[in-house]
Amino acid sequence: MTKSDALGNAKQGDVLAVPESFMVLVSRTCDLVRRPALAVADAVHLPDDPEAEIGRKPHLAPVPAFRDGDWYADLSTLRHAQRDEVCALVEHLEPGLETGTHASAFRRHVGRYTSKPSWDDYIETTVEPLTTLAKKRHNKNSEEGALYRALSDIRLELETPDDPGPRDHHSPRGLEIHYIVRPEHAAGLDPDAPATLMPADVAWLINQPSLSDIAKRWAEERDELRRVVWLEAYCAELTRRCVDRKVFPVTEVTHNVVAEDQFTFQQVKRSAPIEVEHLSYPEAPEPLVGVRLQDSEAPERPPMGPADPSGFANPR
Structure with missing residues (x-):
């Protein structure tokens, strides 16, 4: 393998051996083939840190398939670098995430860490149906509870103003809701070939059926495209x-239904997850292109609230 294709088969969560240290690829796998720049973080070895193990240090994202399993991506060192510069440094590549469960947990961990507090009241009012659903359906043993858990995350994104000038939080803006689908439920979700509704389906939906009625049809359907x-x-x-x-x-609320592995790191940076106890306000996205590895610094973050014991080790 030449230096130029050192990342040819790389995936999110892979660990890069570089001179005298290791780095973790934080960019989503789909971004690794699309973009000339990558998001990386230092890998740290913490074999005797129970707080990191149970998720009480949210800047540490586990990469459990690497070496002895006690390694983490230190997201406080998150930075962006040109792909060619990273390839020039890489000595070899090792997997950090072995299973789909590992990969999903890592993606959600990164998404939660890069979100910032807090939404204004008008956002909380607008998305109250989502937070109410999260409280009611998260652990319910029902068709609707199962459908809700088919979503790995629900994220909010405020429109980005066209003009670069100052803009306060109370300027008119649109809100997009991203419904992110777990891989095992996304087989029929194709952005290039959206599922079509039969006339009978359209007639039924025009009457605005309840969420539980829709969930029942989802649970009874066996065809993946129909689901x-x-x-x-x-x-x-x-x-x-x-x-x-x-x-x-x-001024407008739109939505997007997307498979987990198609939701890019740029979209993660621009959005923030729905939280049951509190909502988060996204930081303005940082440019991925043009940041040199040696000049990159860890982004500053505002003070975090009290640690959540259920925290990042077991995200929704």
Whole structure:
């Protein structure tokens, strides 16, 4: 393998051996083939740190398949570098995430860490149907509870203003809701070939069925493409309820249903997850291109609130 293709088969969470240290690839796998720049973080070895092991240090994202399993990506060192510069440093590549469960947990951990506090009241009012659902359905043994858990995350993104000038939080803006689908439920979710509704489906949905009725159809459906129809209908109905509650300066609420492995790191940076106890406000995205590895510094973060004992080791 030449230096130029040292990352040819790389995936998110892989560990790069570089002179005298290790780095973890934080960029999403889909971004590794699309972008000329990568997000990386230092790898740290903490064999005797029970707080890191149970997730009480949110800047440490586990890479459990690397070496003895006691390694973490230190997200406080997160930085962006040109792909060619990283390739020039890499001595070899080792997997850090072995299973789909590892990969999903790592993606959600990074997404939660890069989000910032806190949403304004008008956002909380608009998305109250989502937070209410999270409280009611997260652990419910029902069709709707199962459909809700088919989503690995629900993230919010405020529109980015076209002009680069100052803009306060109460300027009119749109809100996009990203419904992120777990891999095992995303087989029929194809952005290039969206599922189509049959006339009978359209007639049924026009009557605005309840979320539980939509979830029942999803649970009874055995065809993967048809299941996607009901998953998307469920998300559309949730969004409609947010539209009904929107308050100024939210002028529009739209949504996006996307497979977990197709939601890019740039989208993670621009958005923030729904939280049951508190909501988070996203930081303005940092440019990925043009940051030299040796000049990069860990981004400053505002003070975090009290540690959540259930925290990042076991994300929703």
